[in-house]
Amino acid sequence: MLKIGIITGSTRDSRVNKQVAEWVKGIADKRTDAQFELVDIKDYNLPRYNESVPAVFTKDYQTPEAKPWSEKIDSLDGFVFVLAEYNKGITSGLKDAIDYLYQEWNNKAAGIVSYGSTLGVSAANELRxxxxxxxxxTVGTHVGMSLFTDFEEMSKFNPAPFHEDTVGKLLxxxxxWSTALKTLRVKEEVLV
Structure with a gap:
């Protein structure tokens, strides 16, 4: 069965990002066609990205926190990224988490759920x-939510009901796509 990680996109203490990720997981858990797991980048305590270039390609990480992060991403077949938009872009914590790895991400699919004052569209495009x-x-369906209408006082997540259908299409x-790309990864493993 496919394993899909729902990846948080913020590590701030005051984040609402985890509320959104848990909501996505709640919708996903109603399905029987894949296993879903919440992957909180904050739990991995990754420092600012400072790996050598060869480590990214050889998985010989100098940063101790990178190894469990590598193993987690390697174990997944696809992703749903939950993005908070900051200054029209993704957070530095998410960018670092992506940059730490290379092979572990290869030939996998991802969906994007974003939010911000302009639905997180700029951050979603940057992440693509x-x-x-x-x-x-990255799949075509995108869930974009507003800080003004999908959150109470910009701190308590209260999504409009129609978003659930869009999350279903994204999943x-x-x-x-994860099913199709898994066949490519299996083919590559056979060739190696």
């Missing part, structure tokens, strides 16, 4: 570009 380098295919695509 970033994920293209380690060969993560359909992530599962379909």
């Amino acid at each position: 570009l970033i994920l293209s380098v380690p060969k993560v295919a 359909d695509e992530v599962i379909d």
